[in-house]
Amino acid sequence: MREVSEQGDPTNPGGQGSQNVERGRLAGGAADSPSTASTQLLSQTGARPPILSVREATKAFGAVHALEGVSIDLYAGEVHALVGENGAGKSTLVKIFGGVHQPDSGELVDADGHALVLTGPADAREAGIAIIFQEPTLFPDLSVAENVFIGRQPRRSGGRIDHRAMRRQARALFERLGVPLDPDRPARGLSIAEQQIVEIGKALSFDAKVVVMDEPTAALSATEVARLFGVVQSLRDHGAAVLFISHRLEEVFAICQRVTVLRDGRRVLSQLLGELTAGDLVRAMVGRDIAARERTQHDAGAAVLRVAELQRAGIFKDISFDVRAGEIVALAGLVGAGRSEVARAAFGIDVYDSGRVLVGERALHKGRPIDAMRAGVAFVPEDRRQQGLVMDMSIIDNISLASLRRLSRHGLLIPSVERSFASDWAARLQVKYGNIANPATSLSGGNQQKVVLAKWLSREPAVIIVDEPTRGIDVATKAEVHRLLVELSRSGVAVLMISSELPEVLAVADRILVMREGRLVAEFARANASEERIMAAATGQADVPVALESSPA
Amino acid sequence: MSAAREPEAEPSEPESQRRLVDVVLRARTFGIIVVLGVLVLITALIQSRFVGGGEVRFILSQTALYALVAVGEAMVILTRNVDLSVGSVVGLSAYVSANMFGTHPGIPIVLVFLVGLGVGLGCGVITGAITAIGRVPSLVVTLAMLYIIRGVDTIIVGSGVVLASTEPNSFLNIPTATIFGLPDLALAVAVVVAIAAYYLNSYRSGRDLYAIGSDPDAARRAGIPVAKRVFTAFVISGGLAGLGGVVWASQYATIESTAASGLELQIIASVVVGGVAIFGGSGSVVGAALGALLLQTINSALNVIGVSSIWTEAISGLLLITAITLDRGIQLRVAAALRRRRVRLGA
Numbered sequence: 006m007r008e009v010s011e012q013g014d015p016t017n018p019g020g021q022g023s024q025n026v027e028r029g030r031l032a033g034g035a036a037d038s039p040s041t042a043s044t045q046l047l048s049q050t051g052a053r054p055p056i057l058s059v060r061e062a063t064k065a066f067g068a069v070h071a072l073e074g075v076s077i078d079l080y081a082g083e084v085h086a087l088v089g090e091n092g093a094g095k096s097t098l099v100k101i102f103g104g105v106h107q108p109d110s111g112e113l114v115d116a117d118g119h120a121l122v123l124t125g126p127a128d129a130r131e132a133g134i135a136i137i138f139q140e141p142t143l144f145p146d147l148s149v150a151e152n153v154f155i156g157r158q159p160r161r162s163g164g165r166i167d168h169r170a171m172r173r174q175a176r177a178l179f180e181r182l183g184v185p186l187d188p189d190r191p192a193r194g195l196s197i198a199e200q201q202i203v204e205i206g207k208a209l210s211f212d213a214k215v216v217v218m219d220e221p222t223a224a225l226s227a228t229e230v231a232r233l234f235g236v237v238q239s240l241r242d243h244g245a246a247v248l249f250i251s252h253r254l255e256e257v258f259a260i261c262q263r264v265t266v267l268r269d270g271r272r273v274l275s276q277l278l279g280e281l282t283a284g285d286l287v288r289a290m291v292g293r294d295i296a297a298r299e300r301t302q303h304d305a306g307a308a309v310l311r312v313a314e315l316q317r318a319g320i321f322k323d324i325s326f327d328v329r330a331g332e333i334v335a336l337a338g339l340v341g342a343g344r345s346e347v348a349r350a351a352f353g354i355d356v357y358d359s360g361r362v363l364v365g366e367r368a369l370h371k372g373r374p375i376d377a378m379r380a381g382v383a384f385v386p387e388d389r390r391q392q393g394l395v396m397d398m399s400i401i402d403n404i405s406l407a408s409l410r411r412l413s414r415h416g417l418l419i420p421s422v423e424r425s426f427a428s429d430w431a432a433r434l435q436v437k438y439g440n441i442a443n444p445a446t447s448l449s450g451g452n453q454q455k456v457v458l459a460k461w462l463s464r465e466p467a468v469i470i471v472d473e474p475t476r477g478i479d480v481a482t483k484a485e486v487h488r489l490l491v492e493l494s495r496s497g498v499a500v501l502m503i504s505s506e507l508p509e510v511l512a513v514a515d516r517i518l519v520m521r522e523g524r525l526v527a528e529f530a531r532a533n534a535s536e537e538r539i540m541a542a543a544t545g546q547a548d549v550p551v552a553l554e555s556s557p558a
Numbered sequence: 559m560s561a562a563r564e565p566e567a568e569p570s571e572p573e574s575q576r577r578l579v580d581v582v583l584r585a586r587t588f589g590i591i592v593v594l595g596v597l598v599l600i601t602a603l604i605q606s607r608f609v610g611g612g613e614v615r616f617i618l619s620q621t622a623l624y625a626l627v628a629v630g631e632a633m634v635i636l637t638r639n640v641d642l643s644v645g646s647v648v649g650l651s652a653y654v655s656a657n658m659f660g661t662h663p664g665i666p667i668v669l670v671f672l673v674g675l676g677v678g679l680g681c682g683v684i685t686g687a688i689t690a691i692g693r694v695p696s697l698v699v700t701l702a703m704l705y706i707i708r709g710v711d712t713i714i715v716g717s718g719v720v721l722a723s724t725e726p727n728s729f730l731n732i733p734t735a736t737i738f739g740l741p742d743l744a745l746a747v748a749v750v751v752a753i754a755a756y757y758l759n760s761y762r763s764g765r766d767l768y769a770i771g772s773d774p775d776a777a778r779r780a781g782i783p784v785a786k787r788v789f790t791a792f793v794i795s796g797g798l799a800g801l802g803g804v805v806w807a808s809q810y811a812t813i814e815s816t817a818a819s820g821l822e823l824q825i826i827a828s829v830v831v832g833g834v835a836i837f838g839g840s841g842s843v844v845g846a847a848l849g850a851l852l853l854q855t856i857n858s859a860l861n862v863i864g865v866s867s868i869w870t871e872a873i874s875g876l877l878l879i880t881a882i883t884l885d886r887g888i889q890l891r892v893a894a895a896l897r898r899r900r901v902r903l904g905a
Contacts (some may be wrong), residue, residue, distance in 0.1 A: 127781035142779070144772035146839035147765070155769050155780050158762055165760040193892075 047552060056081045056246045057102075057134070057215050062111035064097050067244060070096040073270045074111070079215055079246040086257040086278065087250045089267035089539070090290055090507070095250055098267070102248070103136040104129035113320060118182055135290045136207030139217045141193040150175035150188035153207045178206040182236050194346065198229035205236055217248040222256055223341055234260050245341075252339045254283045254544050266290055275446065283546045284537075291507055291536035305515065306330035309499035310382070310468045312351055315360035320346050321523040324360070328499040335514035336503045338380025338543045343523040344503045345387055348470050349531045351501075352384040352415045364468060378407070383461035386505070387472040393457040394445045400438055401427040403445050404459045430459040435485065458489065472503045486512050507536045519543050585834040586841075586888070589847045594855060601859040615741050617851075617858050619733050622743035623648075623809065624850035627802040627821070628828045629754050630795030632846035635829055636758075637788050638771040638838030639651045639696035643685055644799040645821035646707035651677040651803025653715055653813045660724040667729055671804050678800015679793060681707055686792030690785040696792075704822065708815075715815035722811035732808040741867045743805060747847070750798070767791060771838020827874060828853050831881040853877070 055078035064072040072094045079085055089095050100106040101113070104123030123129045129136070143152045150171050151158070157172040175188035184202050192203065203222055208216050218237070222230045237260055240247055249261055257264060258278060266289040273545060274289045291521070308327035312314040315324040328334045332359040336344040350357040350531040353374040362369045364380040374384070386392035394403050404427040406414055412423055428441055434455045445453055454474065461469060471490070475483040490513055494500050504510050510517055517534050519527040519542040527542035540546075602609045627644050634641045655674040658665050685703050689696045735742040758764040766787045770777045778784050806818055832849025833860065834841025851873055860870045 126779045130781065142773055142776040144769045144776060144839070146772040146835075149766060151765060151769075156762060156766065156782055158765065160762070164762075166762060168760075327883065553648075 013495075016261055018302070044399070053080060054118075055079055056116045057121075058114045059098065059108075060111055060114055062098070062101055062108040062113075064094075064101065064106060064108050072101075072108070075267065075270070075272045076111075077248075077265050077275065079248055079261075079346045080242050080263070081214070081246050082241055083263060084241050084247040084249050084261045085494065086261035086262060086264040087199050087248055088252070088254070088257060088286060088290060090505070093267040093290075094270040095267055096219065097270075099136060099217055099248075102129065102134055102215070102217050104134075109313065127160065130211060130213075133212065133214040135204070135211070135213035135216045135545065137201055137204045137208065137216065137221055139220045139223050140197055141204045143195070143200055145193035146191060147187050149186055149192055149195070149203055152192050152203050153178065153188075153210050157211065174210070175206065178209050181209065182206060182239065184232065184236070186188050196229075197224045198226075198233065201225075201233065202236065205240070209240075213244045213245065215248070217250075219250050220252065221249075222251055230256070252544060254286055254546055257286070258283065284541075287537055287540050289545060291311055291540045305332035306497065309365060310351070310501060311361075311363040312347070313361045315347065315350060315357055315362065317346070317350060317355070317357045321350075321520075324525055326518055326525065326528075328501050330497045330499050331494050332515045333494045333500040333502060333513055335510040336362050336501065336520060337505075337507065337510050337517055338520035340505060342520040342543065345472050347505055347520070348384070348472055348501065351377075352382060354384070378464070381408075381464075381467035383464055383466035383469045385457050385461055385469065385471040385474060387476070389450075389453055389457050393460075394453060396442050396446050399444055400431065400436070400441045400448070400456055403456050404463060405429050407460050408463050426463070427459075431456070434459045434462070434489065437446065449478075449482075451478035451486075454478055454482070454486065457484070462493070466498065466500045468501070470501045470503075473505065474502060475504070475506070475509060481507070493542045507539055510534075510539065511536065521545055577677065586885075587845050587848060589854055590709075590832065590845065592851065594848075594852055597852075597855060597859055601862060603754045605862050608859065613858065613862065615736065615739075617854055618744040619741040619809075620858070621854040622741065622747040624803050624825060624828055624854060625803045625847040626747045626750060626805065627799050628823050628832070628846040628850045629751055629843045630791075630798035631822075631825050632832070632834050632841065632843045633754070633758070633791045634795045635826075635834050635836065636767045636771045636838050638676045638774060638789050638840060639689060639788060639791070639883075640700060640826065641685065641696065641792060641795045641799075642700040642822050642826075642834075643681065643707055644795065644802075644825055645797035645818050645823075646704050647678050647681045648803040648806050648821055649816070650681070650707050650711040650714075650819040651800040652807040652810075652817045653711060653720060653803075653815070655804045656720040656725060656807035656813050658725060659729065660720065667726075670729070670828065671801065671841070674800045674804035675797055675806075676797065676800065678796045678803065680796070681800070682793035682796020685796060686789035689792060690789040693785075708819070711817075712815040715813075720807070720813040725811060729808055730811055732805075736751075738898060751843055751847045754860075758843060763787060763790070768839055771835070772840075802814035817821075817897055824853065824874070825850075827878050831877060833881075835885070838883070849881075 037342065058076065058078045060076050061074045062072050062076070063070070063074055075094065075098060077085070077087070077098070080119050087095055087098065097106060099124075101108055104127075107122075107124065113123065115121050123132065123134075126136075138292075143425075144155065147155065153175050154171050158166040159174060161167040161170075171468055172188050179186045179188070179202070182202060182205060184199075186199060186202060186206075191313045192200070195203065205216070213297045221233060227231060234256075237247055249257070249258055261278055262355055264274070264276065264278050264281065264286065265272060266286060268290060298502055307327055308329045310328040312327075313325050316322050324347050326334065330527050336347065337343050343447075347357060349355040351369075353369060353372055353376060356372040362371070362377075364377070364382055367380050369382075370376045371382060377384070390396060395406070398406075401424055405423045408426070409418065412418060414422075424441070431438065431441060436448070436455045437457065438452065440447075445456060448456065458471075474490070475486050478486070487509065490500055490502065494515075502510075502514065504513075511531075511534060514534075516530050517531070517539060518525055519529070521543055522545075526545075527539075529538060598609065607613060631641055631644060651674040654677050655670045658670050658673055681703065681710070685696075685700055688694055688699045692699075701723065733743060737745060752780065758767065766777070766782045769780065769782055770784050770787055774784060803818070807813055810817065828850035829841075829846045830836055830849070831852060832841070832845035832847065834846055856873060856877065857870050861867065
């Protein structure tokens with residue numbers, strides 16, 4: 006899909022970027038052809054200039070391109086949806102709006118066509134832009150009213166704070182939002198939904214013209230979502246431009262008028278929602294080249310890891326699946342669907358309310374990782390820097406850390422034994438290091454990940470659980486990690502992989518389980534899986550057929 | 559003390575609900591007053607001399623110094639920092655200011671107070687700059703400053719001492735001077751406490767200190783000039799400790815290089831017993847002053863009853879643990895109450 010975007014961008018320099026409708030190859034055959042969509046947008050924008058635009062924004066973090074030439078136009082009185090897979094660049098775009106990041110190239114443009122330079126959150130507020138984060142951070146010790154007005158409290162003579170006016174104004178704000186929040190109570194103990202309302206109140210109090218909401222509904226209950234929608238509509242009716250980010254497409258269709266789809270840091274689509282179906286959006290979100298699937302089918306052995314009716318209140322429910330020897334099973338789904346939580350519970354890091362985890366015939370004690378390790382389970386966590394490695398320890402120490410008992414003689418560790426053990430495993434995984442005695446911080450992200458893998462593979466596990474094994478590592482190392490996982494499974498290891506990257510899931514997994522909101526909602530055999538079907542199941546879209554397909558069990 | 563809260567009280571406002579934030583704060587302050595009352599009552603029953611005018615005046619006069627320094631310390635702790643250097647600042651200021659009488663005979667007492675204030679402000683500026691601008695944890699910076707200032711003090715003092723004979727009687731009489739039967743010092747410090755309380759409540763920059771202590775990152779994001787505010791808090795703390803040094807000099811008359819050693823811990827104890835959260839964000843200077851009063855009253859009470867002074871420190875420590883444990887309990891209960899409130903009001 007890279008080619009499509011690259012063709013699109015240069016033909017639309019500067020302000021014309023907004024009219025450029027790039028569509029994924031897969032979306033080409035959908036209801037609207039790109040040209041008609043363009044003309045409709047053209048007439049729309051001709052009548053009304055956008056209140057705020059991002060033009061051709063590019064942002065890279067090291068080697069990772071978070072955004073590449075992304076343009077987006079926000080209009081007064083309109084709710085604009087921003088959708089895309091995990092890692093598509095939505096959060097980076099939000100942070101550019103919020104003044105947290107400055108684009109490497111490209112610019113923000115206000116209603117009069119002037120470039121806006123935001124060097125910090127205060128600048129963004131000054132420019133009338135408010136960001137509502139998924140989980141806002143308020144001052145727990147201060148009252149709700151003070152949280153709204155902090156630093157801008159109404160004052161009376163002598164610069165003193167007019168507490169009464171502040172309270173009155175706060176109350177008026179919450180009345181306007183239709184939410185009965187007591188301005189005098191401390192923010193401590195507010196629910197996330199209420200904290201968002203306080204943030205929205207803050208946005209109203211400084212007359213924000215643009216309100217950016219970063220996945221505001223992710224942590225809300227159905228009633229809270231309904232209330233939030235009322236608030237969003239009231240914002241829109243008062244002439245604000247709202248940028249609404251959500252993974253839930255039904256929400257997008259419920260309250261948004263326009264949509265922009267990001268994929269791999271590029272804009273693939275930006276148009277009015279009335280012209281689109283949920284299927285169009287799903288295709289636009291995932292429609293990249295289907296990763297090469299050169300793997301041949303091979304037979305899996307007996308079930309090694311068995312998870313039965315695992316349940317934890319409010320986190321996940323009714324989770325049952327097997328992973329067989331020589332098989333790679335992927336847990337797919339959106340961030341927050343409960344995938345990592347299931348893996349952590351199965352390994353014993355977190356407790357669960359009910360259910361069983363078996364390795365072979367052996368039932369694992371819940372909440373005891375050491376028991377899982379003794380049963381031959383290895384766990385490669387999501388966050389390698391925080392959970393997978395001791396960053397300041399040497400590569401040797403990191404690799405041997407999980408095998409110390411085996412490496413010790415009469416309770417003593419012999420450095421030379423440790424060293425040869427570590428260099429042996431480092432060589433097997435082709436870890437590229439300067440000196441094996443250097444700390445783990447000296448390695449690149451991909452090589453750090455290989456060290457984590459080496460640490461666990463050196464225990465020769467029967468089951469290995471890997472959580473986002475290739476997050477933030479470069480393409481070449483990614484391919485190596487994939488090859489490694491495949492080799493492992495060939496050697497008879499049962500692999501459970503959590504990944505948010507669909508091409509990776511499709512390239513590596515024999516079987517794909519999809520989770521949504523704490524439940525297993527679909528299962529695809531490798532032959533039946535496609536990005537569209539997985540995405541549809543993960544977002545809960547009915548128009549793309551979702552069947553709970555039986556695996557060749 | 560009550561004067562400080564009056565601007566807050568708004569009986570005209572037709573709201574049935576009291577400000578919950580205030581209710582909790584008042585309950586905390588009320589708690590100290592109750593403990594104080596019980597303590598005084600029991601001690602008086604054992605030894606009636608304890609409630610005599612002389613003893614009360616002595617306690618108030620003693621408390622003045624502690625309360626004065628505790629106000630500054632409270633402002634620093636509110637911002638989730640700590641100032642361990644106040645004891646050394648008091649010591650240095652005490653020597654430098656009292657020494658003025660020897661080097662400049664006939665110097666006006668007001669000028670001596672200004673010299674003490676200057677010494678304290680100078681120390682505060684250095685500490686504040688390193689902490690706020692250099693972004694070094696205040697625990698480390700002020701621990702270093704504790705030793706550095708004490709070292710400077712020792713070098714200046716050398717083997718000498720300021721003796722009472724060099725100081726004018728008008729200076730040495732300050733601790734015992736009274737208006738309407740109350741010590742001048744106590745009244746002056748009450749005014750300082752009232753001004754500080756009013757400032758913290760009614761000025762944006764004052765509220766900022768609470769916001770910073772409550773969540774430093776959120777404060778930064780909200781555009782609060784965190785470094786500037788923290789710097790100011792340290793300068794105020796230093797300045798008040800400097801004034802405290804002059805008060806110390808007037809009370810003890812003989813000043814050696816070890817003057818006020820270890821004072822910082824008693825000050826921090828006062829602040830925490832007075833209900834200022836050790837990790838910042840909540841509490842009041844009125845509470846801190848009351849905390850100082852409570853600790854001094856305990857000292858005196860034990861002394862009056864005839865308990866060895868060895869015990870008073872242990873009992874202060876016990877009180878500190880009790881206060882913190884109690885606070886934690888109250889905090890959990892309040893949090894639970896707030897969640898219930900949410901269920902009622904929300905959704």
